[in-house]
Amino acid sequence: MGESEDRAISRRDRQRQVTLDEITSSAQRQLTEHGVRGFSLRAVAREVGLTPSAIYRYYDSQTALVSAVALTAYEQATDALRTAADLTAGQHTRGRLEAVFTAYRAWALTHPGEFELLFATDQSLLRADEPAPSDPANLHRLYQVxxxxxxxxxGRGEVACAPEAATGPQALTRPAAAVRREVAERTGHEVGEEPCLAMVSAWVSVHGYVALDLYGHLGAFLVDRKACFRRHLGAVLDTLGV
Amino acid sequence: MGESEDRAISRRDRQRQVTLDEITSSAQRQLTEHGVRGFSLRAVAREVGLTPSAIYRYYDSQTALVSAVALTAYEQATDALRTAADLTAGQHTRGRLEAVFTAYRAWALTHPGEFELLFATDQSLLRADEPAPSDPANLHRLYQVxxxxxxxxxGRGEVACAPEAATGPQALTRPAAAVRREVAERTGHEVGEEPCLAMVSAWVSVHGYVALDLYGHLGAFLVDRKACFRRHLGAVLDTLGV
DNA sequence: CCGCTTCGTGAACGGCATTCACTGTGTGAA
DNA sequence: TTCACACAGTGAATGCCGTTCACGAAGCGG
Known part of the structure; x- marks a missing residue:
């Protein structure tokens, strides 16, 4: 009987969890530092003081390891957006969306490796077997914010709710419609398919700026990339009608 | 005296050019097929029937080879846009821009490896020494279309020319201003800094859609991605005021 | 014809992911 | 307490990879 809490958790299990976390966080750090391409399973093993082959006791392959990192990266990005939304709760919708999208850019600039992993990589590095890696659900959680x-x-009458025009048969996938439903449950206010599509467009436009900025392509054109982001974001939110 | 044309071009020089083209085109094909990450110098050598070390007689490194491919990829992309612009010469500006940006998406979808190489890769693969690889000038040529x-x-009075409001000290870089000047020379009509920035925004928004679409992120949301692209593009062109 | 440049080879080095037979050791049951 | 076993970790081996280097075999200009 003794300890009632962690009776089932053996000494070895705890140690395993520790090294597993060590491996995963080391992988994330290296990914941030050296990018997707510079990532090396052996380097991770070196950093945690293990033989390369020992890593395979924790992850089936490099792919699985990277996928696990991708999963936490999705969560961290979503957290960043959600924090921005929470901090501005009660303010005008436009300002809140500005904050959320600005947080998106900030997260990308401070986590280039993870951004590349999530959004700019062919799935050869991901698509493992165990933890849904580039599962659409992760993306949905991000978009949900x-x-x-x-x-x-x-809900507060700030934003005009378009009269749900019939946009052809159906423009949103079933999982995306599920997101719409969950948003309605959480906030108590329906969002039509039309605004959902408009929000996808907005997010897409913001993403484009961030992606090009991150890889240095905007530096060829713009002197003050931050200021121009505000400008771009303003136009995007105008289009959104918010 | 004999042949006046290619007197200076020896038999060997010609052969060299042939194999060089063979190497480069093989590299481009493999890049399209296997993506940036799956690219292999040894595989290229295998395909052209050479020893891996022989490639180094033609390119200083894998980086240089990839950069050369990137250069031609830039040119091909620019050609694709320019063709779309030329084919619609004389039509309404909005339709022409629709054609140009649709060509951008089409090129990306048919050349995923090159697109990744140009726009979604950290410069570790590029930045060679000889042929300006990810030189901003290439990007400028693309944007110029x-x-x-x-x-x-x-020039035809279709598009309202904003009254050149002073947008702070200067928003465009000097090379970008040079593009503006060249456009003015080629078309005979000035484009203010304001429209240039708006066009950057438009291009950025389109790029975001294409990038997310290419990596399968939009499939999680949208049923008909082509139709939604038209929709997105329409909104972008509305914002542009064209 | 000769010397030189150039193309191509094959071996080698170090790094990579992955597999496998192996050793010790913590663990749970007898 | 003892025993068998599951399991973390090792180290060697395999087959990729990019890159270098010494060498042979041609084509080339004088």
Whole structure:
């Protein structure tokens, strides 16, 4: 009987969890530092003081390891967006969306390796077997944040709710429709398919700026990339009608 | 005296050019097929029937080879845009820009490896020494195409030319301003800094859609990605005021 | 014809991911 | 307490990879 809490957790299990975390966080750090291409399973093993082959006791392959990192990266990105949304709760919708999308850019600039991993990599590095790696659900959770802000704005009458014009048979996939439903549950306000599509467009436009900025392509054109982001974001939010 | 044309071109020089082209085109094909990450110098050597070390008689390193491919990829992309612009010469500006940006998406979808190489890769693979690899000038040439279409529209009075409001000290870099000047020379019509920035925003928004689409992220949301692209593009062109 | 440049080879080095037979050791049951 | 076993970790081996280097075999200009 003795300890009631962690009776089932043996000494070895605890140690395993420790080294597993060590491996994963080392992998994330190296990914941030050296990028997707510079990533090396052996380097991770070196850093945690293990033989390369020992890593395979924890992850089936390099792919699985990277996928695990991708998973936490998705969560961290979503957290960053959600924090921005929470910090601005009660403010005008436009300002909140500005904050959320600015957080998106900030996260990308401070986590270039993870951004590359999630958004700019062919799936050869991901698509493992155990932890849903580039599972659409992760992306949905991210997208859900700005959508909830929009729903909140609709609920407070700030944002005009388009009269749900019939946009052909159906433009959103079933999983995306599920997101729409969950947003409605969480915020108590429906968001039509139309605004959902508009929000996808907005997110896409913001993503484009961030992606090009991150890889240095905007530096060829723009002197002050931060200021021009504000400008770009403003135009995007205008289009969104918020 | 004999042949006046290729007197200075020896038999060997010609053969060299042939194998060089063979290497480069093989590299481009493999890049398209296997992506940036799956690219292998040894595989290229295998395909052209050479020893890996023999490649170094033609390119200083794998980096140099990839950079050369990137250069031609830039040119091909620019050609694709320019063709779209030329084919629609005389039509309405909006339709022409639609054609140009649709060509951008089409090129990306048919050349995923090259797109990744140009826009979604950290410069570790590029930045060679000989042929300006990810030189901003290449990007400028690409960007110049839609800008010329816009200038043409301004010249024909279709597009309202904003009254050149002072947008702070200067938003465009000097090379970008040079593009603006060249556009003015080629089309005979000035394009203010303001429209140039708006066009950057438009291009950025389109790029975001293409990038996310290419990596399968939009499939999680949108049923008909082509139709939604038209929709997105329409909104972008509305913002542009064209 | 000769010397020189150039193309191509094959071996080698170090790094990579991955597999496998192996050793010790913590663990749970007898 | 003892025993068998599951399991973390090792180290060697395999087959990729990019890159270098010494060498042979041609084509080339004088």
């Amino acid at each position: 700005p959508l909830e802000v929009l729903a909140d704005g609709i | 839609p800008l010329e279409v816009l200038a043409d529209g301004i």
